[in-house]
Amino acid sequence: MKIGLIDYLNTMPFHYDLAERLQGRGVGFTRGVPAQLNRALMAGEIDLAPISAIEAARHADELVILPDLGIASLGAVRTVLLFAWVSDIRELDGQSIALTDHSATSVELLKALCRERYGIQPQFHVTRQHLPSMLAEHQGALVIGDDALVEGTIRRALSSPHGWNMPYCYDLGDEWLKMTGLPFVFALWAARRDTAEALDKAGVFTALYESTERGLTEEARDSIATAYAGKLELSAGVCCRYLRDLRYRLTEEDLAGLRRFLELALDDFDWNRLCFWQRAAVAL
Amino acid sequence: MKIGLIDYLNTMPFHYDLAERLQGRGVGFTRGVPAQLNRALMAGEIDLAPISAIEAARHADELVILPDLGIASLGAVRTVLLFAWVSDIRELDGQSIALTDHSATSVELLKALCRERYGIQPQFHVTRQHLPSMLAEHQGALVIGDDALVEGTIRRALSSPHGWNMPYCYDLGDEWLKMTGLPFVFALWAARRDTAEALDKAGVFTALYESTERGLTEEARDSIATAYAGKLELSAGVCCRYLRDLRYRLTEEDLAGLRRFLELALDDFDWNRLCFWQRAAVAL
Incomplete structure (x- = not known):
């Protein structure tokens, strides 16, 4: 099983200790910019990735979307x-x-x-x-x-x-x-429908949620920002403030913004075609 | 009767043709920055002015606030x-x-x-x-x-x-x-309670609403922006975009933002002490 990762500052909280959590579970990682991961996920080269919100909608029938997880902004996003x-x-x-x-x-x-x-x-x-x-x-x-x-x-x-x-x-x-008047959702985590269950059984979704949870603590954000700032030749404060202002746990308001955008951007878009992963339903 | 005016770009839509509308009605004008008008209104040197939202609250007992009219921003305000x-x-x-x-x-x-x-x-x-x-x-x-x-x-x-x-x-x-998650209200139009009725009878409030209505049309905004840009040595587009993004007609959402701010900024603030001008009630 392969997970796609983006090497942008804004995805660092997702990866915070993801690799450690998944050690020994047969999970590999591939890195790329969003457009590359979008393509690789559709081609079946990877099974799970943070992808462009619009691509998740365009390929709704092949994907399941992890609920509550993504990258959104209310107002200025700066990237x-x-x-x-x-x-x-x-x-x-x-x-x-x-x-x-x-x-x-x-x-x-x-x-x-x-x-x-x-x-x-x-x-x-x-x-x-x-x-x-x-x-x-x-x-x-x-x-x-x-x-x-x-x-x-x-x-x-x-x-x-x-x-x-x-x-x-x-x-x-x-x-x-x-x-x-709404937030904008830039990225969503999506898995291929054909491998979603295997990913879940291997504990990948749980590990991703837990890694993100830890990556969003103030301490973790500060350490990510400090480590990353040198790479961008920026002050750590710029990176820290940027991470603090993003919304990683999507709310109803974020989803309303997502829906509004998809309806504007895509012809014949049907919100009900989006499939959000429901762990409880699978556990039954 | 005296009206205070602010010489900022953002107040120009209010004045658009206010002076013409009030000609011959015994109304004079005074100009200043917000802090000066706040003081002059409290001192009784002027009767009506766009003032700092917080001053309108601090002196709630002496003022009436014109409803629906002000300067607010949802997100970046740029000034x-x-x-x-x-x-x-x-x-x-x-x-x-x-x-x-x-x-x-x-x-x-x-x-x-x-x-x-x-x-x-x-x-x-x-x-x-x-x-x-x-x-x-x-x-x-x-x-x-x-x-x-x-x-x-x-x-x-x-x-x-x-x-x-x-x-x-x-x-x-x-x-x-x-x-x-809320807009912010920077300025409100307020009148002294002791002269509000006289202002209304002289048609000042109506003229102000009508002037603002005209000043906010796309044509008027463009002409204000073009005229003002030279003064600031900026491109007209900067001024135009700025005026377009402000909110001059306050909604429930703006008032929720105003209330939230006043409750945070002032000890013992009581929203119900704010008096909004009700023309219908006066007409009865």
Whole structure:
């Protein structure tokens, strides 16, 4: 059995002591960015992973979703950022926006905001995630994950068609909140339906919940932040604050935000097709 | 009769065509920052003004509040910003924070966040609002209004005890949201009880509501933003987006946020002491 892990700061609480808990149970790990794990999970190369919320919905029939567990934000998230040379997203109508190749959900979130909140139709181009290159050729650039945390914190000047400037920065968590009043769910933990029962029997789900529980204590967050900050060349406080502000235990409000998003982003979406893992039902 | 007006971008929609509507009705205008209007209203020098939400509560017995009208934000507000040399607000424990002399509510909001969300006790010093001077001598600086919009947009490097650096920036609208899940009400329109009836009879309240209604149309917002942007040396888009994201018509949710804040900030606060103007009752 294989578990996919993402090497972003925001997934560290999930892994906190997961490997130790699963030692000797025949579980391996694969690492990648969200878009890679989405693909690997669908291809059956891995059995369980934190995946883009929109991919969990697109492949609802093949997956079970772990309830209460995910990555959500109420308001500013700080790792899903649109950088742009224009001072209002509205001005991106007809303009070119470079989209990160790391993510599926964030891309659909940006598209939904352009359509529903701003009534604009930019031209979207998926590119390698590298802000300076993206903004050298495009009016806007969607950047996610650790890169976004760094760029949103240091706010450096970049080369634009009109010289060196600091781009404007839009936090899509806050944009979504302004439009809907709801939190946004970026990632969900999903397992393949054909192996979910085996994973549960091997204690993988329990280990994941327990590892996350421990990874979210203040002490654990501080140690994750301190260890990770050096890697990003950021202060530990930036990482600590970031982890503190995310929502890992999904509430009814988060699920309402998820549902609203999926209904906006997908044609003919049916919430009832999502299958949430119910341990009690299996135990019977 | 005298109306107090604030010369911040965010109050422009209220004044949009207020002066024209009130021409020939014996109404004069006085301008100032929120702290000045708070004082002038209590002193009876003016009869009606947009004032700090906390001052409206502190002087509840002398004032009537216009219902549904105010300035609120759900999430990031962009004009109530704490700048600091530390990467996590938590690190300001025992440190010195310079507080703007423009505002009462924002100061109390920061204090409530330090106490309730971060469990820290900084040393607060009210100073002239000027970010470079504030951060030259203090670890943190609370800046509001147009100055905050400018500093939060340009994000310039400033002189610190350790050389030139770009300070970290915390949006207190988002901080409040993360703590409570609620919007924050920054300003309310309040009239002195002893002149409220005369103001209403002269059509002042009606004119204010109508002027605001017109000032919030997309066309009006765009023209306000364009006119104001030059004054702040910002792009019109920054001003436009800012006006679009504020909430001027208060909902039940905004009032729940207001109540929560006043209960946290004031000892023995009693919501029922606030008197909201009821036109129907007066008409009877």
